Amino acid sequence: DGGITQSPKYLFRKEGQNVTLSCEQNLNHDAMYWYRQDPGQGLRLIYYSQIVNDFQKGDIAEGYSVSREKKESFPLTVTSAQKNPTAFYLCASHSEGIPNYGYTFGSGTRLTVV
Amino acid sequence: GENVEQHPSTLSVQEGDSAVIKCTYSDSASNYFPWYKQELGKRPQLIIDIRSNVGEKKDQRIAVTLNKTAKHFSLHITETQPEDSAVYFCAASNDYKLSFGAGTTVTVRA
Numbered sequence: 001d002g003g004i005t006q007s008p009k010y011l012f013r014k015e016g017q018n019v020t021l022s023c024e025q026n027l028n029h030d031a032m033y034w035y036r037q038d039p040g041q042g043l044r045l046i047y048y049s050q051i052v053n054d055f056q057k058g059d060i061a062e063g064y065s066v067s068r069e070k071k072e073s074f075p076l077t078v079t080s081a082q083k084n085p086t087a088f089y090l091c092a093s094h095s096e097g098i099p100n101y102g103y104t105f106g107s108g109t110r111l112t113v114v
Numbered sequence: 115g116e117n118v119e120q121h122p123s124t125l126s127v128q129e130g131d132s133a134v135i136k137c138t139y140s141d142s143a144s145n146y147f148p149w150y151k152q153e154l155g156k157r158p159q160l161i162i163d164i165r166s167n168v169g170e171k172k173d174q175r176i177a178v179t180l181n182k183t184a185k186h187f188s189l190h191i192t193e194t195q196p197e198d199s200a201v202y203f204c205a206a207s208n209d210y211k212l213s214f215g216a217g218t219t220v221t222v223r224a
Contacts (some may be wrong), residue, residue: 033211
């Protein structure tokens with residue numbers, strides 16, 4: 001699956017519930033990213049991490065949280081504070097050992113509030 | 115931060131014709147400009163990229179041009195085919211973090 005795996009593919013969340021999206025890569029990439037995709041708005045950056053145990057807020061971090069305990073894993077939690085979480089979520093990674101190297105994307109998780 | 119604008123938002127072309135998508139960026143320090151193609155329900159795939167020390171790059175039917183002075187770059191697809199129908203995203207980066215345009219939905223009419 002291209003070395004970066006997202007699960008689940010589809011996720012349904014009830015109002016007031018926290019949910020966690022998984023992102024795992026076996027590419028030995030240093031940097032990992034979470035993007036949210038809404039129709040007509042492109043990809044917006046939620047959080048990113050350049051090294052283990054460190055991460056930074058992106059443009060739309062409110063209502064989301066992340067952790068980076070292992071190089072291979074960068075899970076995203078969508079909290080109840082995120083008022084409009086229905087979207088397509090994409091995880092990406094790249095190697096900072098190669099400057100400006102293109103991202104590798106996961107296959108995405110489609111989250112729907114029910 | 116970087117702001118990337120992309121035009122047009124939709125583009126319909128006759129099979130065999132050319133398609134052009136244009137992007138502008140705001141941060142003069144940006145030095146890497148990739149283009150991604152995303153088919154319906156799939157992940158974005160890198161199709162071509164260009165760095166700031168190059169003005170033009172071509173790969174078969176796809177070419178990208180960069181004008182650093184004007185801070186804009188363009189994707190050109192020649193001899194379009196039905197399989198070129200997809201959403202195309204431009205992006206700009208200063209070292210590592212990519213900022214994306216809003217996307218262009220390209221439809222190739224048979």
